[in-house]
Amino acid sequence: MHLIETTLLLLLAVVVSGPLARVTRIALPLVQIALGAGIVLVTGSAVELEPDIFFLLFLPPLLFLDGWRIPKEDLFRDKAVILELALGLVIFTVIGLGFLLWWMIPEMPLAVAFALAAILSPTDPIAVQAIAARAPIPKRLMHILEGESLLNDATGLTCMRLAIAAASTGAFVLTQAVTSFAWLAIVGVASGVLVTWCVNKAKAWVSRRWGEDVGAQILISLLTPFAAYLAAEELHASGILAAVAAGITMSFTERDGAKGQALAMTRVRRAGVWDTVQFAANGLIFVILGEQMPSIMSRAAEVVADTSRPEVWWLAVYVFAIVGALAVLRFVWVWTSLRLTLFRKRQKGPPPKVGLRLTAVMSLAGVRGAITLAGILTVPFTLADGTPMPARTMAIFLAASVIIVSLVLATVALPRLLKGIELPPEPTHEREEDQGRIAAASAALRAIEDASHAMAEGKPNPDLYNDVASRIMVLYRERIESRTHTDEDDVDAARLSDAVERHLRLAGLAAEREELRRLARSRILDEETARKLLREIDLQELRYS
Template sequence: MPVIELTLLLLLAIAVGGALVRWTPLPLPILLVVVGLACSFLPGLDAIHIDPELFLLLFIPPILFADAWVLPRRDFVRVLKPVLLLALGLVVLTVIAVGYVMHWLIPSMPLAVAFTLGAIVSPTDAVATVATTEVLPLPGRIVHIVNAESLLNDASGLVAFKLAVAAAATGLFSSAEVAGNFVILAGGGMVVGIACEWFGRQLRQRLIRLQAGDPVLQTLLTVLIPYGAYLAAEALHVSGILAVVAAGLWASGQEIKGLTADARRHAREVWRMLSYILNGLVFVLLGLQLRRMLTSVDHFAPLDLALYALVLWLLLMALRIGWVWASAHVRFRLHWGWAGSRSGPDPKRMLLVSWAAVRGSITLATALSVPAFVAGGSPFPERDLVVFLAAATIILTLALNGVPLPWIIRKLALDNEEEAEREESAARAEIARAAIGAVTLSAKGLADPEDVFFVEQLVHRYEGKLELLEGDSENANLRATHITLRRHLRLAAIRAERERLHELHAADAINDETLRTIEAELDERELISSTSVNRG
């Protein structure tokens, strides 16, 4: 199928999935996989082949960069130690354990190839995990751990994959050489990523000083940063994935000085749409590929294949649960980076971290990038079986980990975001006080009664915010009721304005340009008026 038609069809599949998700119990990522799997039965879509290198280049850099960019740097530092244990320690344990167990279970699979399989299935997918819990979100600290782990274990898993594939292709393996290559690939990737992000930020600042701070241009340069970091790292033969993650983490919280509110809003909206489309494409393409990946093995009995896949999933879950619980207790006993309860690890939170182990796009891309031939031209041993087991792992984790996760969250009934809510309320109160001080200072000397009245109204509005945030509950509830009533009145007025505007347009009293200009202003006012009571 031609690329243009295929792209439009994939975008249509994303739109259909986004519309249907409200009427199905399935989370959006899983629904998109199902839509993609259904599309694979359509003529022309049953033989779609994805170039793994092109897949990694087009989709992974912006997705990982966006995830790293929105990860709070302070919270990332707070969870760094448990994340490193998961992203490095658990990945190494998974590669080794899966390698030996699958080699023992399937003697025809060489040990180096079994290690390759372990590296493929070791990274988790934070995008799928967070998206499956959108309605009932995970507690803040767990979200930070899961997201940060996924960002780092994507890189560590891919580095381990490259080393395992090289060992399987050449038949040579040296633990010292592997360790040295890992340090070079990982360290080099981080340096390249930070350097590319710094260069991009300096370029944007220079353009702002030259009065070239157009929102579209600034956003375009931001989108180019992850691609530049990935390509530069791959050209230098270091980890492109880790370069993108490092660039995103380095950019986190460092908004360019001098950007206008319009530029920041434009960047947020563009990245929101870009992330939605790219993530949707990843899951639809995953569904398109699953059918071929699952039917590529024909020299094993179906029951044996099902047994191998189930054993692999059970092994992955046993390793993760054991590692999460053991590492948490070790950190608690040694007081090493422990930020939890003084009585010890919370079993409920450990269960959520353990169960949030969905595999997705990285597993798909690495499985498809396994070479068809090794050194000397002979076929890669059991390549089809490796691809099948990777695809089966994706399906099993989506179905057995992703689907029940919202139900598990509901049953555990954990307190969610209490610290974040207190922090946000305190910040809103502080900026309200700052606004009152600035208005009072600026209003000194005003003599016109209308100006004085406006100042009094403005100060009263900020005092109302403080009362809502810090006052007693009875007064706060009364003010919230008044705010809600006034918001409804403002929205009713805006709706009347919009209806009259469209009547004028329908009567040819105004042209399309005037319609768009005034309606954009009405949209802005409606967005402001529609904010929650707590932000009122």
């Protein structure tokens, strides 16, 4: 019963955090962390954070959804810089920060220092999105950060796993490390792709033969990331990469899938369910993170008691030195990566200059989050010979403190740096949108004409079918004509006309909804009929909004 009450309390904190963040104008993750800490101070008990369970419950659905929804064209367009950040930057951070920690804290063995550096390398795009809400990050930059975070979690956790193995056994073999990394990555991706492909094929086959159950389809989509994650972990591969690969595979199978693979109602309801899951899971991660903070911070004196610098203020020095080193390492790598990759032009002429402000934004956007804390808590208590793991408590304290400091620093600095930042111009895709609408309308005209002829054949009143078809086809012909003008002014006028029509339709739908509610309150309409008509209006409003 206590677990149920605690879970409900955590969910209530997630609900309250949104309005509090808007009122106080504090970044949402910081509000959620503060609420989590407040819950512990009031109740006196915190959730026992089991890292393996934490990974299983939260990471698969969130990473799956990110892989599913991230624009693939943007991901592949900037694949070079994303891979450089997700792979090269992690290794660069592990080496640079690892040696710094080893030099700065004599009590921390090199392997443990590398493990801490590895788990501090993954970034948290959820926190960045919340922090930048008041000064939105340009889409292209956000897509790069999202793509980086999808991959660097696996890279950082893999490097940490290798460092912990070296610390436990006292040996490190480079060939074994490379082989292990390759297995984790290749088998993890393959597991995610294979599981999702099989699930979608089986789901489509069942739907074609016996029809589609909307509830079952949504539940299958919720279970797919867990299946991919567990399959990869069973093969001792990366479950994180499996979840990401599963999401990307889902997006491709949805786009290229067979007819009837998912009904419109399934897609609408499934999107709503996944939005709720994303909102709740993101919030719970930071609330639980906040719950862990009081117990970690209360052990500050214990952390430094047995070190060569027993003063507590040395912990602040270590934390700010780590945050500064992470920022410098990221700044150097990002600046180099942008110069070599992102701004490289194939056409003639000098490439654009890489601005220091853009580099600073990319550096500060590397905020650490809940994955860092959950990962560092997986460090074993003992070595292979049974002796205590050196500096384990110190590593946990430093990781938690870096998370808080990096969040606060990004909250203060990012909105200011983002004002007026310039990136290579984003393609508007307006021409592609017009071409898509024309092609879709042309296909609809052919289908309506064929269907009306088929329905009218042998019927006593064939003109009725032709009249109805003609009325519908007029709308599609208007759509084609409004987008086939060669004059740019005519095209702009057509787009303005669409915007005006959208606004007027929304006004009309709002009036319809209010009138139906009035009729339902007056008992002129029965409840079931009113609900049906209101749902039709809601679906139309979704189309125009």
